[in-house]
Amino acid sequence: MKKLILLFCLVFVVGCGKEISDEMPKDVFIDVKTDDIEVFQDVYVSDLIKDSNVKIEDYQINTDVIGEKEIEFYYTYLDKKYVYRMNVNVVDTVKPKIFGSSSRTVEVGYDGDLCSGYTYGDNYDGQPICSVEGEYDYNTVGKYDIDIVVKDNSGNSNNYAVTLNVVEEIKSNNNGGGGTSTKLAFSDAYERYKSDNTELGIDVSEWQGDVDYEAVRETGATFVMMRIGVTLDSGEEPALDGRFLNNIVSAKEAGLKVGVYLYSKALSSEEAIEEAEWVLDQLNGESLDLPIVFDWEIWSNWNSYHMSFHDLNEMAYDFIKTVEAEGYEGMLYGSKFYLENFWEDENFENIWLAHYASNTSYEDYMMWQFSNVGRINGIYGDVDLNVMVVD
Secondary structure, X not given: OHHHHHHHHHHHEEOOOEEEEOOOOOOOOEEEOOOOEEOOOOOEHHHHEEEEOOOEOXXXXXXXXXXXXXXXXXXXXXXXXXXXXXXXXEEOOOOOEEEOOOEEEEEOOOOOOHHHHOEEEOOOOOOOEEEEEOOOOOOOOEEEEEEEEEEOOOOOEEEEEEEEEEEOOOXXXXXXXXXXXXXXXXXXXXXXXXXXXXXXXXXXXXXXXXXXXXXXXXHOOOEEEEEEEEOOOOOOOOEEOOOHHHHHHHHHHOOXXXXXXXXXXXXXXXXXXXXXXXXXXXXXXXXXXXXXXXXXXXXXXXXXXXXXXXXXXXXXHHHHHHHHOOOOOEEEEEEHHHHHHOOOHHHOOOEEEEOOOOOOOOOOOOEEEEEEEEEOOOOOOOEEEEEEEOO
């Protein structure tokens, strides 16, 4: 009987004596805004109220799904609690993005899909539709001005102007020269990037083979980011990097700071969380000086993944939240282009930037991977070089 009375109190009253009413007292006014809310926008109930003579119980509204929805909030007047209900409309007004060349050349008789040569995506819609607009003829040599058009399911569209060249034959541009990359000695990088608030280091995987970490440290490096594993295919358990166990022991013995990264092929938050849990299992409580990194770079098939930009970022957030829940730091790895166009980089506390250049205009990074053709004592062959900002 006592349980039934308690249930009655929870359902029909507050505190078993303060009833909740949805009838607004005549002396109360609540002036509500009627503007649409952008999908994924951070909005609280208080943001929707122009004016009110009562204090409302504020909370954040879920804006992850577009469409009209009813929300409710509570307020107290003369020691009595009331509920107020209102409708809000969540909309998506953001245009999709399109990336690719502004010039496309095909041979006469081409029967492929021009859209396949472009990368496109949307903040909300995981399957925006791509089409080609303009007058052109694959069977007639000529130059045609066309548009690659991408439209999402909210009706937002983006046009990308392209010059289509239809030719008799695409001639090979292979002159037999493979080209060379200028190697960057660690000592030169140290002189260029070392300061009072920076440290220099490397990142390695099994491809670097047997590393002499004592020699690496003596050259001036203070940290190493090492691959703990790689996911070979979406949905599969990651494979442990063949040199990880030796790398982490040897690097720590040499006095280097250590962080780890996982090369991910996750296509959902569920997979990303499973990958993070796998990393935690491999570490088994091992201490790290630097973050655990979510390294996702499988962009070549992006159009086929049917992910929105929001889905992509949620995946990274969930990986990072999972490792941080166990006391580690999390970090996102990305090239400058993708950080600026695909990732919501401002929402990640730690960024590992990949930009192979002498200088970068990207500012908010914790680490910057500035060369993939570095040379350092203790490693035979090329190695990635990094600078880390320290407090």
